[in-house]
Amino acid sequence: MTKEQASKLINDLRIKLNEWAKEYYVLDNPSIDDAEYDKAIHELIDLENQFPDLITPDSITQKVGGIVSDKFEKYTHKYPMLSLGDIFSWDEFLNFNKQVAKVTDTEDNEYTAELKIDGLSISLIYKDGILQNGVTRGDGKIGENVTNNVKTIKSIPLCIPSKDEIEIRGEVFLAKKEFAKINEERLLNGEQIFANPRNAAAGTLRQLDSKIVAERNLDAYLYYYFNETNPEETQIESINQIKKLGLKTNPETKICKTLDEVKAYIEYYTEKRNELDYEIDGIVFKLNDKNLQEEVGYTTKTPKWAIAYKFPAEVKQTKLLDIFPTV
Numbered sequence: 001m002t003k004e005q006a007s008k009l010i011n012d013l014r015i016k017l018n019e020w021a022k023e024y025y026v027l028d029n030p031s032i033d034d035a036e037y038d039k040a041i042h043e044l045i046d047l048e049n050q051f052p053d054l055i056t057p058d059s060i061t062q063k064v065g066g067i068v069s070d071k072f073e074k075y076t077h078k079y080p081m082l083s084l085g086d087i088f089s090w091d092e093f094l095n096f097n098k099q100v101a102k103v104t105d106t107e108d109n110e111y112t113a114e115l116k117i118d119g120l121s122i123s124l125i126y127k128d129g130i131l132q133n134g135v136t137r138g139d140g141k142i143g144e145n146v147t148n149n150v151k152t153i154k155s156i157p158l159c160i161p162s163k164d165e166i167e168i169r170g171e172v173f174l175a176k177k178e179f180a181k182i183n184e185e186r187l188l189n190g191e192q193i194f195a196n197p198r199n200a201a202a203g204t205l206r207q208l209d210s211k212i213v214a215e216r217n218l219d220a221y222l223y224y225y226f227n228e229t230n231p232e233e234t235q236i237e238s239i240n241q242i243k244k245l246g247l248k249t250n251p252e253t254k255i256c257k258t259l260d261e262v263k264a265y266i267e268y269y270t271e272k273r274n275e276l277d278y279e280i281d282g283i284v285f286k287l288n289d290k291n292l293q294e295e296v297g298y299t300t301k302t303p304k305w306a307i308a309y310k311f312p313a314e315v316k317q318t319k320l321l322d323i324f325p326t327v
């Protein structure tokens, strides 16, 4: 392929992907499924890898996906809210681990294994024991201040037993049962139904009317912990600390001390994923030791010490979704 041909393809892919990202992140109304989006973005990454001088800082491959809506007050994140690199096979996990090993000097790395809940990121800022702000990821640097909506989520405490300035991050989601209930009600009211729990959760949290948010039982699992006064040394200690402060953490989280344990976790949840009460689209592996995390470092878009292992796409449209238009 010539550079001119690549440049045209790259341009076309960027236009398409930017349009889809807007539908997904701003309008909460995607027109294509995630597998198709992932295929296109990986085509773009491959082309950019072949022709690195065609990479521009504004390429969608260089940025965290979200766009900040004008509907909400803007909030500048103290620590960037990044995305995650993704992989689709065991061989790719081994490659990821080899990259980590270049820094840690061993391939026997300890990882936390966390289910990748299909919802949307939230950052909770507590000061003097009180929830001050709840903010979406937005473009990773600036998010939307959705504090009033976050305060309606029953599993997010308004007060915690610590006076430190603490930022806790995780995923807001809708359980499958709640999602079905909302769509049944929408059908009865003659409204368009939501395509999936992720869109329903994102559409709900970014609602202007907090009363509507309160009626839809959003839930949240938390997994990142920032406390400069009393920092934790490992990811698993962070999760335990979040739990101690009274927030919900996912009970399926485990420590994997060996590659065999990583593989077993992947196999187990690939099999079990449909039995969970909420949707997941993969598993996130994070290097457990936080000092090592910092040594391994970051790209502009993702931490290099974590990876999302994505499940193969499932064809699982319900009859309702086949028949009725979706939001």
Ligand code: NAD
Pocket (backbone or CB within 6 Å): 020, 021, 023, 024, 025, 030, 031, 032, 033, 034, 035, 037, 038, 064, 065, 082, 083, 084, 086, 114, 115, 116, 117, 118, 119, 120, 121, 122, 137, 170, 171, 223, 284, 308
């Ligand atoms: P991502 O959703 O693949 O991964 C990053 C996110 O994972 C984090 O922001 C966090 O919210 C979430 N997450 C869940 N559990 C986590 C855990 N335990 N630890 C850490 N993070 C956890 O990346 P992205 O950049 O937000 O979005 C890309 C995804 O969005 C792709 O899957 C893509 O298919 C989809 N997308 C789809 C469309 C479409 O039109 N269908 C458009 C844009 C993006």
